[in-house]
Amino acid sequence: MDIHTTIDSPLGEILLVGDGAGRLTRVSFDVGAPPGRREPAAFEEAERQLGEYFAGGRTSFDLPLAARGTAFQQQVWAQVAALPYGTTTSYGELTARAGVARDRVRAVGAAIGANPLLVVVPCHRVVAADGALTGYAGGLERKCDLLTLEGVLQPQLWSVSS
Numbered sequence: 045m046d047i048h049t050t051i052d053s054p055l056g057e058i059l060l061v062g063d064g065a066g067r068l069t070r071v072s073f074d075v076g077a078p079p080g081r082r083e084p085a086a087f088e089e090a091e092r093q094l095g096e097y098f099a100g101g102r103t104s105f106d107l108p109l110a111a112r113g114t115a116f117q118q119q120v121w122a123q124v125a126a127l128p129y130g131t132t133t134s135y136g137e138l139t140a141r142a143g144v145a146r147d148r149v150r151a152v153g154a155a156i157g158a159n160p161l162l163v164v165v166p167c168h169r170v171v172a173a174d175g176a177l178t179g180y181a182g183g184l185e186r187k188c189d190l191l192t193l194e195g196v197l198q199p200q201l202w203s204v205s206s
Contacts, residue, residue: 046080049087054098055186058163060087067110070160073182094163100193103129105164113158120144120155127169130194134173157181163190 046069048061059078061070068090089107096102111121123142127133133141139152159167162182168190172178180187191197 047083047086048078048080049082049084049091050075050078051087051091051094053094055182055189058094060090062086063110065110067108068161068164069110069112071162071164072160073162073186090164097163098193103194107164109161109164111160111165113155113160116151117155117158120152121159121161121165124156124159124167124170125165127166129166130196132169132171132175132191132196135170136173138170153179166190169194169196 045064046061047064048059051058051060056073057075059070059072059075060068061072061079062083063069064080066086068087071090093102093105093107097105111118113121120138120142123138126141127138135149135153135156136146138156139146139149142152144152156167156170157179159165159181162168168180168182168187177184177187177191188197
């Protein structure tokens with residue numbers, strides 16, 4: 045049975061969902077109607093690490109994860125999880141790193157868009173080939189805020205493509 049809690053962040057409320065075995069299955073800015081029962085104590089470590097990240101003191105996460113997705117999505121998410129703090133990569137570059145044929149870049153983009161572990165699996169670090177900010181389940185403004193927090197962007201020097 046899933047469990048959940050919500051935490052406050054500088055970017056708004058975040059929903060944390062776990063599988064009941066101590067593993068995160070979802071991190072989302074879309075709080076909506078959370079599944080399962082509320083158990084804030086089960087997420088103390090995730091809340092601590094996210095707090096450190098937003099305070100600028102953490103550059104990676106060490107949390108047990110259990111993202112639910114297809115084998116292809118898992119392959120893509122593993123490459124996204126390996127993206128270093130303070131860097132970006134393009135969808136095409138990530139496609140190559142994942143060992144996926146270049147003509148499947150849209151499928152890679154769809155897998156990135158289905159990432160259930162926002163912030164923790166840093167899909168906000170994937171940008172268009174020209175550096176434009178495109179697609180983010182948490183919203184483009186939050187993507188900009190996350191990249192600014194990580195030192196990738198200056199607040200006044202970003203562009204958003206629709």
